[in-house]
Amino acid sequence: METLDELAERAARLILKARGETVAFTGAGVSAESGVPTFRGRDGLWKRFRPEELATPEAFERNPRLVWEWYRWRMEIIARARPNPAHLALAELEKLGLLRCVITQNVDGLHREAGQQCLVELHGNIWRARCTKCGHRVVFREPPREIPPRCPRCGALLRPDVVWFGEPLPEQEWRQALQLAREARVLLVIGTSGVVYPAALIPTIAKENGAKIIEINIEKTPITSIADIHIEAPAGKAIQKILEKIKQITRTPI
Numbered sequence: 001m002e003t004l005d006e007l008a009e010r011a012a013r014l015i016l017k018a019r020g021e022t023v024a025f026t027g028a029g030v031s032a033e034s035g036v037p038t039f040r041g042r043d044g045l046w047k048r049f050r051p052e053e054l055a056t057p058e059a060f061e062r063n064p065r066l067v068w069e070w071y072r073w074r075m076e077i078i079a080r081a082r083p084n085p086a087h088l089a090l091a092e093l094e095k096l097g098l099l100r101c102v103i104t105q106n107v108d109g110l111h112r113e114a115g116q117q118c119l120v121e122l123h124g125n126i127w128r129a130r131c132t133k134c135g136h137r138v139v140f141r142e143p144p145r146e147i148p149p150r151c152p153r154c155g156a157l158l159r160p161d162v163v164w165f166g167e168p169l170p171e172q173e174w175r176q177a178l179q180l181a182r183e184a185r186v187l188l189v190i191g192t193s194g195v196v197y198p199a200a201l202i203p204t205i206a207k208e209n210g211a212k213i214i215e216i217n218i219e220k221t222p223i224t225s226i227a228d229i230h231i232e233a234p235a236g237k238a239i240q241k242i243l244e245k246i247k248q249i250t251r252t253p254i
């Protein structure tokens with residue numbers, strides 16, 4: 001078995017060889033170390049809540065207050081969260097010209113807060129809401145006091161501007177993600193269970209177009225079988241290690 005050190009060094013060499021054509025694809029696991037709960041797994045949100053009761057348009061129609069209460073609770077947690085070493089290392093890789101973009105399924109905005117410039121949010125953003133009637137968008141700075149919040153333009157119900165089950169992904173973001181996946185030479189897949197579609201197609205599309213897949217996760221996933229490197233470690237520790245290796249290698253070129 002390769003050690004974390006050896007795996008990180010191999011990953012670092014692949015990223016350097018890709019000359020800036022590396023793309024990251026992230027999920028809830030990347031924010032776990034910031035204290036944001038994941039969906040699936042041991043302490044996942046779905047253990048305590050039924051997704052069909054909360055993350056569907058039907059649930060919202062049935063009980064907008066309940067759905068908003070759940071989102072407000074999550075906003076409160078996210079408001080206290082700070083980007084962790086994983087978010088920060090990705091932003092640094094971008095600054096170094098080694099990372100082209102981050103495609104995220106997360107709605108917490110922590111990649112942006114870490115300074116990530118190129119960011120594709122596939123499932124929306126929890127700090128945005130949109131009007132169910134006129135489509136007007138609102139950005140929250142803090143969790144809304146009044147639940148459910150109403151549109152400042154027309155007074156109709158606002159809904160979280162996130163993608164629920166059964167809803168299509170935002171068209172422009174999806175198109176951009178597909179293009180990034182096709183053009184990537186390395187895809188870093190970090191902290192996602194890889195079971196929610198169509199986002200879960202990203203690693204396969206990248207692979208089919210010749211990308212090397214580096215997966216970082218604390219456990220194995222359906223993506224592991226196509227990964228060229230699987231690093232079984234917490235995201236923060238693994239990406240920091242890769243960054244450290246990149247700096248070592250570029251300081252002492254062979």
Ligand code: BJW
Pocket residue numbers: 026027028029030032033038039040041044055105106107123162163164165166167168169190191192193194195196197198216217218219221233234235236
């Ligand atoms: C760590 C770590 C650490 C932990 N370090 N790692 C079969 C049946 C029923 C439905 C379907 C079906 N097949 C396909 C569907 C459709 C459905 C779907 O995929 N369902 C599957 C679950 C079965 N998909 C949809 O409905 C999508 N839309 C769609 O298909 O539209 C079609 C359409 C087209 C045209 C017109 C109309 C319709 C939409 C999916 C939207 C998903 N939305 C959510 C909620 C977003 C809003 C919110 O946040 O409230 O997105 S669900 C939830 O899952 C959220 C996430 O972004 C997404 C992915 O989860 P993620 O990020 O992978 O997190 P976890 O928790 O699953 O995994 C965390 C991982 O991290 C684990 O692997 C851990 O090990 C790891 N980890 N700590 C590193 N420290």
Ligand code: ZN
Pocket residue numbers: 131132133134135136151152153154155156
């Ligand atoms: Zn409105």
